[in-house]
Amino acid sequence: MAAAAAPQSPQQQQQQQPSPLVERVKTAAGLEKLVLRGQRNCSVEISLYGGQVTSWKNDYGEELLFVSSKANFKPPKPIRGGIPICFPQFGTHGNLEQHGFARNRLWTVDDNPPPLPINPAIKAFVDLILKPSEDDLKVWPHSFEFRLRIALGQGGDLSLTSRIRNTNTDGRPFSYTFAYHTHFSVSDISEVRVEGLETMDYLDNIKGKERFTEQGDAIVFESEVDKVYLAAPSKVAIIDHEKKRTFVVTKEGLPDAVVWNPWDKKAKAMQDFGDAEYKHMLCVEPAAVEKPITLKPGEEWKGRLALSAVPSSYCSGQLDPQRVLHG
Numbered sequence: 001m002a003a004a005a006a007p008q009s010p011q012q013q014q015q016q017q018p019s020p021l022v023e024r025v026k027t028a029a030g031l032e033k034l035v036l037r038g039q040r041n042c043s044v045e046i047s048l049y050g051g052q053v054t055s056w057k058n059d060y061g062e063e064l065l066f067v068s069s070k071a072n073f074k075p076p077k078p079i080r081g082g083i084p085i086c087f088p089q090f091g092t093h094g095n096l097e098q099h100g101f102a103r104n105r106l107w108t109v110d111d112n113p114p115p116l117p118i119n120p121a122i123k124a125f126v127d128l129i130l131k132p133s134e135d136d137l138k139v140w141p142h143s144f145e146f147r148l149r150i151a152l153g154q155g156g157d158l159s160l161t162s163r164i165r166n167t168n169t170d171g172r173p174f175s176y177t178f179a180y181h182t183h184f185s186v187s188d189i190s191e192v193r194v195e196g197l198e199t200m201d202y203l204d205n206i207k208g209k210e211r212f213t214e215q216g217d218a219i220v221f222e223s224e225v226d227k228v229y230l231a232a233p234s235k236v237a238i239i240d241h242e243k244k245r246t247f248v249v250t251k252e253g254l255p256d257a258v259v260w261n262p263w264d265k266k267a268k269a270m271q272d273f274g275d276a277e278y279k280h281m282l283c284v285e286p287a288a289v290e291k292p293i294t295l296k297p298g299e300e301w302k303g304r305l306a307l308s309a310v311p312s313s314y315c316s317g318q319l320d321p322q323r324v325l326h327g
């Protein structure tokens with residue numbers, strides 16, 4: 001269930017052996033999920049439907065991601081919450097269904113993925129793969145292999161590494177947009193601030209994708225927000241004052257960062273979202289939206305998301321925001 005190793009040292013080979021800390025479980029909806037277990041009560045759950053992380057718990061077994069109490073966990077609708085994969089299209093930036101089809105497909109476990117650099121901090125991991133079906137090829141006529149490694153690290157950090165390869169045999173390149181649509185669980189949205197995006201340019205999805213520049217200090221939430229921050233820094237911090245918890249979102253290969261909260265009116269209009277759940281959720285989504293990624297046949301792209309939750313907050317003074325954002 002883990003990566004197969006290329007010729008490597010005995011120590012490296014040992015580190016890439018299939019992890020005994022991965023379980024395969026049937027869900028209530030009759031589909032399959034995988035559970036990664038870390039130290040103490042840390043865990044990650046992954047639904048093969050969507051290739052989607054649906055739970056990430058810390059040492060104390062506390063849930064760190066938001067999943068709606070009204071979420072559907074089976075086809076054809078996507079699962080509302082966790083970390084949906086938006087591919088080959090983010091949002092409405094193209095002719096495909098909103099956020100593309102990857103989040104609505106059954107992924108499989110990849111027993112023999114090409115190796116990734118060894119990371120000794122990783123305690124448990126699993127590799128998934130998605131290839132297009134005949135029907136997918138009708139709506140997006142490109143052959144691809146999408147490999148996704150989901151890993152639980154020492155200290156409970158979660159990382160997702162996507163590798164997308166163009167396997168077209170007719171010489172054609174393809175372009176796509178992408179996002180890790182990460183739903184964080186927060187105590188109260190009005191107590192949350194996001195740091196790292198101030199002064200950035202963004203496209204405002206609720207103002208016809210018009211471009212603006214963020215003014216002022218950290219971002220706080222008082223109404224609906226749906227913005228694509230362009231060329232955002234590699235680290236963004238979500239500071240939850242009430243919980244005294246800071247999420248550090250690190251991104252690689254993904255220039256943009258989407259910030260979304262539907263607020264009360266849109267929440268009520270969503271069939272798979274509780275009316276008041278917007279208070280306890282914030283999406284910060286490492287993404288490639290403004291400039292689509294283009295791959296020639298044989299080329300591979302890599303995009304990584306790493307999440308950690310630190311049990312202190314900016315206002316507690318225990319955390320140096322400069323270190324969180326730049327360190």
Ligand SMILES: O=P(O)(O)OC[C@H]1O[C@H](O)[C@H](O)[C@@H](O)[C@@H]1O
Nearest residue numbers: 091098099205226258259260283
């Ligand atoms: O309802 P969904 O298709 O899951 O999309 C939920 C949201 O995702 C992103 O954050 C987009 O920027 C929003 O415009 C969209 O409303």
